[in-house]
Amino acid sequence: MKIAIIGSRGYPYVYSGYETLVKELSERLVNRGVSVTVYCHKALFLERPTEVNGIKLVYLPSIETKILSQFVHSFLSVIHACFTDVDVIFAVNSANGPFGIITKLFRKKTAINVDGMEWLRPKWKGLGSRYFYFASWLATKLYDQIVNDSEEMRKTYLDLFNKDSVVIAYGANIRKSEQPGLIEKWGLTPNGYYLIVGRLIPDNNADLIVEGFHKTSSKRKLVIVGDVPYKDEYSLKIKAMADRDARLLFTGYVTNQNELAELYHNAFAYFHGHEFGGTNPTMLKAMAYGSCILALDTRFNREMLQDDKFGLFFSKNEDSIAALILDIESMPVESQRMKYASSKGITARYTWDHVAEQYIEVFNKLRPQRKK
Incomplete structure (x- = not known):
C-alpha cells in the first residue's frame, strides 16, 4: 500500500500538532510495510534528503506568506501526488477541502483530517473565516473519508454538515522526569x-x-x-x-x-x-x-x-x-x-500505536484493489 501525506510542513519538521501526527504516523506506517511519501515545504529544509527513516520526501516550493504558504504548497502537492501511483492521498487540515476536486478528477482515493473549527478562530476574521467554513463543508463532499480527532468534533460535523466521520485521536508517549x-x-x-x-x-x-x-x-x-x-x-x-x-x-x-x-x-x-x-x-x-x-x-x-x-x-x-x-x-x-x-x-485511545492501526484500517478500506 502506498500513501501520500500532504498539508503539513513536512518530515521530520516537528512544529505543531499536525507535524507531530505526520512524524509519529509515518514512522509507524513504514514499520508496518506501508510505503509513505510526505510532501515538505522546500524553504524550511536546508538539507533535502529524498528519504529519511524509510519515508520518501518530496520538497516543493510555495509563496511564503502567512495566508498563502500552506495553501499554495498543498495545491502543488496534490497535483504532484495525482501523477504518482499512490493508493491513497491523506490530507491534514480542512483548508485543503477544495483540492478534493483535483483528486476526484484523477480518481485518487482520499482521506482528510479536518482538525478543529478553524472558522471560529479569531485570527481568521472575515474572508478567512468564511473560507475555512466553506473548505470544511467542501471536504465533506469531495473526500472519501473524513477523520475527526474527538467525539465532540464528530458531532459538530454531523450537526453542521450532516456528515459522519471516523474518530481517531492524537497520541502521546508517557514519560517520567529524568533531568x-x-x-x-x-x-x-x-x-x-x-x-x-x-x-x-x-x-x-x-x-x-x-x-x-x-x-x-x-x-x-x-x-x-x-x-x-x-x-x-x-x-x-x-x-x-x-x-x-x-x-x-x-x-x-x-x-x-x-x-x-x-x-x-x-x-x-x-x-x-x-x-x-x-x-x-x-x-x-x-x-x-x-x-x-x-x-x-x-x-x-x-x-x-x-x-x-x-x-x-x-x-x-x-x-x-x-x-x-x-x-x-x-x-x-x-x-x-x-x-x-x-x-x-x-x-489505549491516545497511544500512537493505536492511532496508527486505526489509520491503516481507514487506508485499507479506501485503497483500490489491485488486479492479480
Missing part, C-alpha cells in the same frame, strides 16, 4: 511555577490566564512557552505584560524536547486555555508527562479529561482563573494527586 536540572536555565525550581504551552494566538487565551494570574498574590511564577512565527499586536501585547509583573517568564519556543518535558514535569500546575478544536496535542503532553491540569471549560477539554477525573476547570474570565489558583494553592496535596493521576488518562 529536572534542565529547568534551572530559566531560574526555575520544581513546583515553583505554573505553565502555559502553545502559540500566542487569541483562541489559546494566554492573555486571559495572565490577567487572572496577575490578580493573585501567588509567590510562584507563570511560565509561558511558545510564540508565533510572525509579529502581531496580540503576541506583542501579551509579552509586554512582563513589564508589570515580574512573576511572568516568556521563554519563546522551546525546541529541545527534553527541556520541554521537564517544564511539564516540574510545574506546579499546567494551564490549558485552548478554546477550539478536538483532541489537543499540548494537553495530551501535559497528561502524558504527569501535570496537574487546569483547563478552560469546553466540551472538547471535558472529553479529553473525562470531565473532572483528570483535571480542574475554569470559566472564560479572569476571576474564575484567580479563584482556581487560590483553591489549588490551598490544596498542595490535591495538586500532587492530580499529577500522579493525569497520565492514567492516556488510555
Whole structure:
C-alpha cells in the first residue's frame, strides 16, 4: 500500500500538532510495510534528503506568506501526488477541502483530517473565516473519508454538515522526569511555577490566564512557552505584560524536547486555555508527562479529561482563573494527586500505536484493489 501525506510542513519538521501526527504516523506506517511519501515545504529544509527513516520526501516550493504558504504548497502537492501511483492521498487540515476536486478528477482515493473549527478562530476574521467554513463543508463532499480527532468534533460535523466521520485521536508517549536540572536555565525550581504551552494566538487565551494570574498574590511564577512565527499586536501585547509583573517568564519556543518535558514535569500546575478544536496535542503532553491540569471549560477539554477525573476547570474570565489558583494553592496535596493521576488518562485511545492501526484500517478500506 502506498500513501501520500500532504498539508503539513513536512518530515521530520516537528512544529505543531499536525507535524507531530505526520512524524509519529509515518514512522509507524513504514514499520508496518506501508510505503509513505510526505510532501515538505522546500524553504524550511536546508538539507533535502529524498528519504529519511524509510519515508520518501518530496520538497516543493510555495509563496511564503502567512495566508498563502500552506495553501499554495498543498495545491502543488496534490497535483504532484495525482501523477504518482499512490493508493491513497491523506490530507491534514480542512483548508485543503477544495483540492478534493483535483483528486476526484484523477480518481485518487482520499482521506482528510479536518482538525478543529478553524472558522471560529479569531485570527481568521472575515474572508478567512468564511473560507475555512466553506473548505470544511467542501471536504465533506469531495473526500472519501473524513477523520475527526474527538467525539465532540464528530458531532459538530454531523450537526453542521450532516456528515459522519471516523474518530481517531492524537497520541502521546508517557514519560517520567529524568533531568529536572534542565529547568534551572530559566531560574526555575520544581513546583515553583505554573505553565502555559502553545502559540500566542487569541483562541489559546494566554492573555486571559495572565490577567487572572496577575490578580493573585501567588509567590510562584507563570511560565509561558511558545510564540508565533510572525509579529502581531496580540503576541506583542501579551509579552509586554512582563513589564508589570515580574512573576511572568516568556521563554519563546522551546525546541529541545527534553527541556520541554521537564517544564511539564516540574510545574506546579499546567494551564490549558485552548478554546477550539478536538483532541489537543499540548494537553495530551501535559497528561502524558504527569501535570496537574487546569483547563478552560469546553466540551472538547471535558472529553479529553473525562470531565473532572483528570483535571480542574475554569470559566472564560479572569476571576474564575484567580479563584482556581487560590483553591489549588490551598490544596498542595490535591495538586500532587492530580499529577500522579493525569497520565492514567492516556488510555489505549491516545497511544500512537493505536492511532496508527486505526489509520491503516481507514487506508485499507479506501485503497483500490489491485488486479492479480
